[in-house]
Amino acid sequence: KQEVTQIPAALSVPEGENLVLNCSFTDSAIYNLQWFRQDPGKGLTSLLLIQSSQREQTSGRLNASLDKSSGRSTLYIAASQPGDSATYLCAGGTGANSKLTFGKGITLSVRP
Amino acid sequence: IAGITQAPTSQILAAGRRMTLRCTQDMRHNAMYWYRQDLGLGLRLIHYSNTAGTTGKGEVPDGYSVSRANTDDFPLTLASAVPSQTSVYFCASIPVGQAESPLHFGNGTRLTVT
Numbered sequence: 611k612q613e614v615t616q617i618p619a620a621l622s623v624p625e626g627e628n629l630v631l632n633c634s635f636t637d638s639a640i641y642n643l644q645w646f647r648q649d650p651g652k653g654l655t656s657l658l659l660i661q662s663s664q665r666e667q668t669s670g671r672l673n674a675s676l677d678k679s680s681g682r683s684t685l686y687i688a689a690s691q692p693g694d695s696a697t698y699l700c701a702g703g704t705g706a707n708s709k710l711t712f713g714k715g716i717t718l719s720v721r722p
Numbered sequence: 723i724a725g726i727t728q729a730p731t732s733q734i735l736a737a738g739r740r741m742t743l744r745c746t747q748d749m750r751h752n753a754m755y756w757y758r759q760d761l762g763l764g765l766r767l768i769h770y771s772n773t774a775g776t777t778g779k780g781e782v783p784d785g786y787s788v789s790r791a792n793t794d795d796f797p798l799t800l801a802s803a804v805p806s807q808t809s810v811y812f813c814a815s816i817p818v819g820q821a822e823s824p825l826h827f828g829n830g831t832r833l834t835v836t
Contacts (some may be wrong), residue, residue: 644824653812656824699765701825709755709780710825714764 612637612704616713620678624721631716633700638678638709640702645674645685645720648697657698658685690720724749726828728813734834735803743798743831745813751826752818754796755780756788758809759830765812771796772818803835 613636623629635643642661646654658667658674660683666675671688683700697717701710729744743777747754767771767780771790785807787799796815800807813828 622754646825646827653827653829654814654825656826659822659824661822701765709767709770712757712765714762 611713612640612702614700614702614711614713616698616700618716620717620719622719622721623700625690625692627690628686628688629690629722631698631700631718633679633683633685633713634682635681635702635711637702638681639704639706640676640678641705643674643683643702645646645672645675645683646699646701648699648715650696654699662705675688690718691712692720692722694718695720726813726815726826728811728828728831730831731829732832732834734836735800737804737835738802741800741803741833743800743811743813743833745796745798745828746794747813747815747826748794749795749815749817749826750793751815752793753816753826754790755814755816756786756796756798757812757814758782759812760809768798768811803833805835807833808835809833 615634632680644659648654660676673686697715699715702711702722703710726747752773755770757765759765763793766782769788771777774793811831
């Protein structure tokens with residue numbers, strides 16, 4: 611059974627800082643790794659998806675990497691802004707029909 | 723706009739009452755899921771359906787039932803609500819077998835059982 615861990619649970623940084631959010635998983639036979647953003651009281655919005663054959667994906671100021679051998683994924687946010695404040699969740703599954711297992715998320719606060 | 727619609731957005735329910743949370747998607751996705759999100763516990767899978775006519779149990783299925791009569795709809799029923807079912811419920815969908823397709827979520831139903 612896939613287990614996904616995100617540490618720390620919360621992070622506060624000043625505006626403009628580059629930062630890395632970590633995600634670890636236990637089963638290296640991962641189908642894909644997804645990063646989501648959740649704003650308070652809202653649903654989850656997909657940010658980036660890395661397929662098992664890929665090493666990283668980029669979208670704007672966001673870059674996500676996947677290292678299956680070490681069981682780790684990182685979400686890099688460049689030049690953070692107050693609007694980036696949200697909870698970031700990673701999730702992984704081990705097959706095309708598998709159910710995603712979610713980490714508990716990292717609540718990010720970017721201070722102006 | 724294509725996506726997932728959940729209803730109601732919030733509900734206060736007396737313990738022992740029956741409640742159905744509705745979920746409809748217009749993306750023709752094969753697979754649909756119900757998650758509950760609780761502080762400190764994260765998102766946990768309740769039930770899922772890989773295609774119309776089939777359903778399966780997730781991590782926390784007790785007290786819940788689902789049906790999948792067609793591709794678009796995936797209702798979640800609480801037969802006799804209990805306070806521990808107070809949570810935020812999210813419906814999600816994905817096209818099966820497409821590794822490049824992310825999971826899509828609805829905006830959730832906030833349920834309080836008193």
